Structures are given as structure tokens and as C-alpha cells.
Amino acid sequence: MLDSQANHGTLITLAKSRIDDMSDEKYLRVRIQSFHPKRPTTFDLYVLINGKYVLYRRAGDSFDDEKLAKLSQSSSEVFYIREKDRPEFKKYVHEQLNDSTLPSKEKALILRESSYALVEELFENPDVYQALDQSKEVIHNFVQFMEQEADGLSNLIGLSSHDFYTYNHSLDVCVYSLALGGASGYTKTEELMELGRGSLFHDIDKRHVSTDIICKKGPLDDVEWAQMKSHPLFGLQILNDYNEATDNMKACVFEHHENEAGNGYPQSLSGNEIHPMAKIVAITDCYDALTTKRSYNNPMSPTDAVNMMNEKLTARFDPDLLKALYSTLLQIKR
Numbered sequence: 001m002l003d004s005q006a007n008h009g010t011l012i013t014l015a016k017s018r019i020d021d022m023s024d025e026k027y028l029r030v031r032i033q034s035f036h037p038k039r040p041t042t043f044d045l046y047v048l049i050n051g052k053y054v055l056y057r058r059a060g061d062s063f064d065d066e067k068l069a070k071l072s073q074s075s076s077e078v079f080y081i082r083e084k085d086r087p088e089f090k091k092y093v094h095e096q097l098n099d100s101t102l103p104s105k106e107k108a109l110i111l112r113e114s115s116y117a118l119v120e121e122l123f124e125n126p127d128v129y130q131a132l133d134q135s136k137e138v139i140h141n142f143v144q145f146m147e148q149e150a151d152g153l154s155n156l157i158g159l160s161s162h163d164f165y166t167y168n169h170s171l172d173v174c175v176y177s178l179a180l181g182g183a184s185g186y187t188k189t190e191e192l193m194e195l196g197r198g199s200l201f202h203d204i205d206k207r208h209v210s211t212d213i214i215c216k217k218g219p220l221d222d223v224e225w226a227q228m229k230s231h232p233l234f235g236l237q238i239l240n241d242y243n244e245a246t247d248n249m250k251a252c253v254f255e256h257h258e259n260e261a262g263n264g265y266p267q268s269l270s271g272n273e274i275h276p277m278a279k280i281v282a283i284t285d286c287y288d289a290l291t292t293k294r295s296y297n298n299p300m301s302p303t304d305a306v307n308m309m310n311e312k313l314t315a316r317f318d319p320d321l322l323k324a325l326y327s328t329l330l331q332i333k334r
């Protein structure tokens with residue numbers, strides 16, 4: 001949020017803002033880095049100040065150098081666009097992704113940052129089946145980017161948020177899973193779509209687990225554990241009622257807490273009884289948990305996390321996938 005006095009004053013002067021207090025206008029929250037600073041949007045950008053949406057950048061304007069300097073110091077800033085401009089927003093993102101003159105790194109940033117807004121919406125949508133439908137477009141953007149850009153996924157991985165919100169966690173696990181899936185032989189678009197959607201929604205039922213349990217400092221008691229352990233089964237039930245859910249997607253949801261040694265949940269499957277896509281999600285889920293900043297722990301660095309998983313958690317994960325973490329997530333050739 002832009003809440004400092006300095007920013008507040010500057011914004012109002014720079015944008016010759018008008019206060020937009022039309023109460024029926026709906027807005028979509030988008031991250032600042034969804035937009036290329038030098039490429040004007042075809043829609044207005046707003047900031048939220050004291051509960052009012054204030055025009056910040058008008059359609060057709062680009063950021064000047066002074067604004068750019070300020071923005072580069074505040075990478076977590078959010079903007080708002082009008083709900084009715086959502087198709088224009090998506091069109092803008094697609095145009096940047098299909099622009100052959102834009103470096104892959106800049107495209108990765110735009111893709112990732114713009115996807116947060118869309119994924120946040122998916123996770124806040126009370127209609128889970130509509131969210132599952134809408135996820136196709138988001139995952140398709142990632143799969144297409146992965147297929148079109150040689151360094152696409154490594155650039156995306158380098159941008160991982162390491163912040164904990166369910167949708168950040170889900171998007172990070174999705175990107176890592178696509179990378180690991182690509183490295184372990186899933187190359188067909190259809191399979192990558194299933195892996196992408198299955199991993200994005202691996203914790204689909206966590207919306208029913210209380211946040212007190214999810215964020216609890218210290219061990220869970222028996223009742224809390226029972227609730228936590230129920231999310232793969234209830235997640236599967238959600239997908240069973242979704243006519244587009246495939247077996248691969250269901251496995252990502254139902255089996256991502258199984259482990260190689262057979263002491264995972266809910267079915268205590270071991271080794272090859274576990275679906276290969278679920279093995280991928282299990283390992284990327286753990287990696288993301290270790291490297292993510294939560295209220296109750298300090299995150300590990302990516303290198304420390306991968307080393308620790310290879311040294312101390314070898315019994316839990318597929319050995320080939322464990323090795324592949326070095327080349328996919330750390331981009332280290334071994």
C-alpha cells in the first residue's frame with residue numbers, strides 16, 4: 001500500500017488525480033511489475049488511498065524517470081484496474097509475452113506478476129468450479145511461455161516470491177512442478193496443463209482448514225492434525241465433482257502428502273504406488289515450505305533447502321527428482 005506522506009503527496013501531484021468514488025465500480029488488484037514501465041497500457045491504473053481509488057497513470061501514458069526510480073524501490077506496490085478493463089489487461093499481458101523484442105527475463109516478470117492477480121482471484125472465488133475453469137487460461141500462459149522461451153522457466157523460478165499466502169504458495173509450487181515435470185519427461189502440452197492445474201490446486205481444500213491451524217506456531221494437537229490431514233481427501237472429492245478433472249490432476253491433489261517410505265497420508269502409499277505427478281508436487285511443496293517466509297520460521301536459502309532435502313529427507317522423496325532439483329530449481333549442473 002502507498003501510505004507514506006511523501007508518496008501520497010507525489011502521487012496526487014503527478015497524476016492530477018481525480019477521486020473516483022463511484023461506489024458501484026469494481027476494481028481488480030494487480031501488481032506493479034505486471035506492467036512494463038516503458039510500455040503504456042490501454043487502461044487506467046489506480047492506487048488506493050484512504051479507501052478511495054485515485055487515478056495514477058492514465059491509459060496511454062508511460063512512467064517517467066522520476067516515477068520509475070520510486071517504483072524500483074518499492075517492488076511490492078500494487079495498483080488497481082477497473083474490473084471492466086480486465087480483458088484489456090489480459091490482452092496487454094499477451095502482447096508483451098508475444099513480443100519477440102522483449103527479453104525473456106522481462107517477459108517472465110510480467111507473466112509472473114500479472115498471474116498473481118489472476119490466481120489471487122481464483123483463490124478468492126467462492127465458486128471453486130468456476131475457479132478451476134478459469135485456471136486453464138493462467139496455466140496455459142505458463143505452459144506456452146515454457147514452450148516458447150528456452151530460459152523461460154529458469155527466469156520464472158528466479159522470481160519466486162518466498163512470501164506466504166496460499167495463492168503465492170500455490171503459484172510457486174505450480175511453477176516449480178512445471179520445471180521439474182519438464183525435466184522428468186513431461187513434454188506434451190496436455191500433460192503439462194494437467195500438472196500445472198493439479199499442482200496449482202494441490203491444496204484446493206485448504207480453504208476449509210482454519211488459518212489458525214495452517215499458521216499455528218508449534219505442533220498441532222490430534223484434532224488439528226485430523227483436520228489438516230483431511231485436505232487431500234476433501235480436495236479429491238471436489239475434483240470428483242468437476243467434469244474436466246483428469247486422473248493426473250486428481251493424483252496431484254490426493255497423493256501430494258504421500259512419501260516414498262510409506263509414512264505419508266492419507267493412504268500410506270510408498271515408492272511406485274505413488275503417482276509420478278504427485279511425487280513431483282510432494283517435493284516442490286516441501287521445497288516451497290522450506291524456502292518461504294512464514295510467521296513462525298525463517299526461510300532457508302534455495303541452496304540450503306535443496307542440500308538439506310538431499311541429505312536428510314532422502315527417504316521421503318523420489319531419488320531422481322531429488323537430484324533434478326539442482327538443475328531445475330538451482331540451475332546447477334551436477
Ligand SMILES: [Fe+2]
Binds near residue numbers: 202
Ligand atoms: Fe497439502
Ligand SMILES: [Fe+2]
Binds near residue numbers: 169173202203285
Ligand atoms: Fe501445499
